[in-house]
Amino acid sequence: MQNEVLFAILSLMAILSSIIMISAYRPIDSALSFIVTLVSIAALFALVNATFLFIVQIIIYAGAILSLIIFIIMFLNIKDENLPEEKHKTKWLLGTSFIILPFSAILIDLILRSDIEHNVVASDKFGGIHQVGLTLFSKWILPFELVSILLLVALIGSVTLAKREK
Amino acid sequence: MLKAYMILSVILFSIGIVGLISRRNIIVIYMSIELLLNSVNISLIAISADLADSSAQVMSLIIIAIAASEAALFMSLFVILFRNRSSLDANLFDILSSNK
Amino acid sequence: MKNDILLNILILSPLLSALFIFFINIFFVNTRQYIFTILALLGSGVSALLALYVSYYSYFYSKIFSSHFFTWLNVGEFSIELSFRADSLSSFMLLFVAPVSFLIHIYATGYMNKDKSYGRFFAYFNLFIFFMFILVLADNPIVMFIGWEGVGLTSYALVSFYFEDIKNTYAGNKAFILNRIGDFGFLSALMILFIEIGSGGFSFETIFVNLHQIDNQSVNLIAFLLFVGAMGKSAQIPLFVWLPDAMAGPTPVSALIHAATMVTAGVYMITRFAPLYNIAIDISLFISYIGALSALFAAIVASRQYDIKKILAYSTMSQLGFMFMALGVHAYSTALFHMFTHAFFKALLFMVAGAIIVSFSHKQDIRELRGIKYSAPLLFIMMGVGAITISAIPPFSAFFSKDAIMSSLYVSSHYELFAIAFVASLLTAYYMFRMLFVIFFTKSFQDGKQNAKSMIYPMLILTFLSLFSGFLNFPEIFLGDLNVSSWLNLADKKVLIEHSTEIILMFVNTVCIMAVIYFTYKRYAYTDKILQESEVSIVANKFYIDEIYDVVFVKPLQYLSIFINKTISYTMIDRSINIIAFSYAKAGRLFSYIENGNVRYYALYMAIGLMFGFVYLYVLLGTRL
Numbered sequence: 001m002q003n004e005v006l007f008a009i010l011s012l013m014a015i016l017s018s019i020i021m022i023s024a025y026r027p028i029d030s031a032l033s034f035i036v037t038l039v040s041i042a043a044l045f046a047l048v049n050a051t052f053l054f055i056v057q058i059i060i061y062a063g064a065i066l067s068l069i070i071f072i073i074m075f076l077n078i079k080d081e082n083l084p085e086e087k088h089k090t091k092w093l094l095g096t097s098f099i100i101l102p103f104s105a106i107l108i109d110l111i112l113r114s115d116i117e118h119n120v121v122a123s124d125k126f127g128g129i130h131q132v133g134l135t136l137f138s139k140w141i142l143p144f145e146l147v148s149i150l151l152l153v154a155l156i157g158s159v160t161l162a163k164r165e166k
Numbered sequence: 167m168l169k170a171y172m173i174l175s176v177i178l179f180s181i182g183i184v185g186l187i188s189r190r191n192i193i194v195i196y197m198s199i200e201l202l203l204n205s206v207n208i209s210l211i212a213i214s215a216d217l218a219d220s221s222a223q224v225m226s227l228i229i230i231a232i233a234a235s236e237a238a239l240f241m242s243l244f245v246i247l248f249r250n251r252s253s254l255d256a257n258l259f260d261i262l263s264s265n266k
Numbered sequence: 267m268k269n270d271i272l273l274n275i276l277i278l279s280p281l282l283s284a285l286f287i288f289f290i291n292i293f294f295v296n297t298r299q300y301i302f303t304i305l306a307l308l309g310s311g312v313s314a315l316l317a318l319y320v321s322y323y324s325y326f327y328s329k330i331f332s333s334h335f336f337t338w339l340n341v342g343e344f345s346i347e348l349s350f351r352a353d354s355l356s357s358f359m360l361l362f363v364a365p366v367s368f369l370i371h372i373y374a375t376g377y378m379n380k381d382k383s384y385g386r387f388f389a390y391f392n393l394f395i396f397f398m399f400i401l402v403l404a405d406n407p408i409v410m411f412i413g414w415e416g417v418g419l420t421s422y423a424l425v426s427f428y429f430e431d432i433k434n435t436y437a438g439n440k441a442f443i444l445n446r447i448g449d450f451g452f453l454s455a456l457m458i459l460f461i462e463i464g465s466g467g468f469s470f471e472t473i474f475v476n477l478h479q480i481d482n483q484s485v486n487l488i489a490f491l492l493f494v495g496a497m498g499k500s501a502q503i504p505l506f507v508w509l510p511d512a513m514a515g516p517t518p519v520s521a522l523i524h525a526a527t528m529v530t531a532g533v534y535m536i537t538r539f540a541p542l543y544n545i546a547i548d549i550s551l552f553i554s555y556i557g558a559l560s561a562l563f564a565a566i567v568a569s570r571q572y573d574i575k576k577i578l579a580y581s582t583m584s585q586l587g588f589m590f591m592a593l594g595v596h597a598y599s600t601a602l603f604h605m606f607t608h609a610f611f612k613a614l615l616f617m618v619a620g621a622i623i624v625s626f627s628h629k630q631d632i633r634e635l636r637g638i639k640y641s642a643p644l645l646f647i648m649m650g651v652g653a654i655t656i657s658a659i660p661p662f663s664a665f666f667s668k669d670a671i672m673s674s675l676y677v678s679s680h681y682e683l684f685a686i687a688f689v690a691s692l693l694t695a696y697y698m699f700r701m702l703f704v705i706f707f708t709k710s711f712q713d714g715k716q717n718a719k720s721m722i723y724p725m726l727i728l729t730f731l732s733l734f735s736g737f738l739n740f741p742e743i744f745l746g747d748l749n750v751s752s753w754l755n756l757a758d759k760k761v762l763i764e765h766s767t768e769i770i771l772m773f774v775n776t777v778c779i780m781a782v783i784y785f786t787y788k789r790y791a792y793t794d795k796i797l798q799e800s801e802v803s804i805v806a807n808k809f810y811i812d813e814i815y816d817v818v819f820v821k822p823l824q825y826l827s828i829f830i831n832k833t834i835s836y837t838m839i840d841r842s843i844n845i846i847a848f849s850y851a852k853a854g855r856l857f858s859y860i861e862n863g864n865v866r867y868y869a870l871y872m873a874i875g876l877m878f879g880f881v882y883l884y885v886l887l888g889t890r891l
Contacts, residue, residue, distance in 0.1 A: 021198075022201075044174075126218055132220055
């Protein structure tokens with residue numbers, strides 16, 4: 001019972017803030033409401049006992065990525081005249097949501113009618129850092145290494161891209 | 167429970183696509199992309215909780231790592247684009263267009 | 267089938283000479299004129315000799331020459347052979363066509379002397395003779411049609427010979443187009459005939475054997491359509507308007523084509539199809555009426571013409587009308603005999619006219635050619651002979667032939683035809699002697715050039731022939747043998763006439779014609795009455811027939827062509843194709859707006875496609891989920 005109420009509140013928060021994010025005019029407004037979305041999603045993680053990812057989501061996503069975005073927004077010194085004037089923003093938003101509607105309607109319909117809940121009973125320690133770490137370094141060692149190379153590439157790439165021409 | 171999570175995931179995904187297509191501000195477009203990734207994360211975590219398998223959480227972790235690297239590159243792109251055009255309009259980049 | 271070498275040589279020699287002259291004319295500049303002369307005279311002379319030989323054998327020994335070249339078309343049961351056959355009818359035609367052609371050739375070498383297109387003329391001339399032989403010697407109607415078309419083509423080439431003047435080309439066009447209308451009738455008749463009885467072989471013999479298989483309506487239709495072809499070729503009403511205009515060609519052309527050979531092709535063709543016309547009696551009567559109408563009309567118009575050659579052209583049309591009248595009452599041998607004598611005196615008259623024109627600096631109006639009796643006495647004698655002959659005064663040749671026609675008309679109990687023929691023959695005498703008296707019998711005097719010998723000698727020969735060729739078909743009442751009719755052995759209707767009736771007819775005819783000649787003498791000889799005749803009367807303007815045709819047929823066709831060209835071809839077809847092409851370009855330009863370089867729009871299009879897919883999926887699976 002408690003879980004359902006919590007879930008309802010958190011999901012509502014996530015949806016509302018994401019809607020605000022996509023319809024706000026100034027980018028700083030969208031960034032801030034995106035933080036709210038991310039935090040509620042992290043809370044949703046915690047609700048199913050994925051405690052490690054709850055922490056990871058907050059630290060990395062909301063903490064590093066979003067603060068990077070806000071930093072860039074402030075660094076670029078965006079004034080109102082730099083922003084594009086979107087005269088038909090509402091029309092576009094409504095039209096696109098209408099277009100996406102069948103897609104999501106079918107998926108939701110499928111999910112509702114299907115029989116996918118297995119509800120396997122797990123141990124107490126499930127979702128903690130110990131379990132995730134074990135799986136990460138045993139079965140998923142190769143993607144782990146590749147992701148580290150990817151991070152290296154991103155690092156070098158972003159430095160190269162932003163260099164000023166001499 | 168799983169079904170609710172998946173429905174939430176679908177809704178967030180649609181919102182992300184709507185934001186991706188409709189807005190002209192490139193920063194909002196980028197954040198809609200991040201929202202897409204997050205909705206997938208929700209779905210993965212829910213499945214992992216249902217099946218009591220940690221692999222899905224590992225996948226989620228890797229997705230977050232990829233999102234981070236992508237964020238870095240996006241930011242440098244914003245800096246360059248803003249430096250060149252001093253505007254954040256996505257409609258300005260239409261060199262591929264066939265009608266001048 | 268056996269291949270008669272003589273027949274082959276006869277047919278091919280004019281063709282070969284035409285081709286040789288043609289090639290020499292194209293590839294060598296400044297050839298001597300005598301080379302062309304030799305080639306041309308060889309071509310027609312050889313065939314003339316062979317024609318005499320063939321006729322001799324055909325008459326005296328009843329020999330039939332035949333020659334088969336190859337099978338042209340062989341489809342299932344139908345087959346068309348390219349074969350030639352000289353039976354009595356064809357030999358008779360050859361007897362006068364080939365020698366007259368040769369004589370006119372000799373005349374033409376004098377007439378066209380020093381002309382700059384000498385070679386071209388003789389190439390066409392020999393080609394014409396070749397096609398005429400094909401027409402006459404054909405064994406089946408298809409080969410005859412080849413000759414039919416060929417003479418039409420070469421007559422066009424010869425009439426518009428002096429093509430630098432555009433009027434001559436128009437005259438040639440007129441001849442060819444009206445011939446074409448006739449050819450359409452001929453070809454339709456052949457098609458119907460072929461469909462009905464073509465399966466048993468298509469030579470003339472087999473056609474007439476199988477003729478009873480066709481039903482009466484088709485027979486009438488075929489007969490009528492064949493006569494349409496004859497109308498075009500032999501210049502009867504209503505397809506005659508090309509003949510006066512065709513006088514724009516050189517005079518030898520008029521002499522050969524429009525007096526002796528091409529215009530008689532129609533008569534020959536109807537005679538060839540005689541068994542057909544014996545069955546289609548109504549159409550035969552129609553032929554007689556058309557012939558009568560043409561004879562009368564032409565005689566009336568000729569009596570008010572002022573150009574020598576036009577008078578003679580209308581005279582040809584009138585005489586052909588007589589022949590068709592005889593054909594219509596199934597008197598085939600009589601018509602053919604008149605054609606025989608007509609060839610001689612009409613060619614003579616044309617040649618004399620040509621000689622006059624050449625001697626007196628190309629004047630053709632009879633009002634300007636007065637007073638040449640003493641400067642051209644020989645021409646006077648020859649034209650006098652021609653005029654007397656055509657008026658059917660005994661004992662000259664045309665008397666026998668025309669009188670036979672009048673008798674057969676009288677016997678057929680269509681007395682209206684007889685009356686029209688009678689009036690027409692009176693008018694014939696009137697206009698011929700009008701021409702003679704106006705030119706020769708005046709007090710004034712004109713001097714002219716001498717004529718070349720090459721022109722005089724053929725005219726002399728023809729004078730002789732027009733005087734005496736009548737004796738070949740001497741009628742019974744004068745104790746003759748009717749040699750020509752018995753030789754031809756056509757399916758004539760037997761003419762049973764009392765001797766006394768016939769003598770009375772002859773007597774009445776001759777007396778009336780003498781009276782007319784006397785009246786004409788009083789009116790035109792040594793007077794200036796001719797100058798007082800107006801040029802603007804209806805008759806003098808040929809009853810405005812050309813103008814009527816122009817308004818009724820030519821102008822509407824021209825407007826129709828212009829309409830089709832501008833409206834249908836340009837506006838409708840061209841414009842609609844252009845509109846299609848244009849709209850493709852426009853649609854392409856419209857579609858290019860989709861590629862605007864904005865990736866977000868591409869994502870939008872993908873989303874739209876996705877939406878359609880999912881809607882379809884929902885509709886498809888909705889009931890089953």
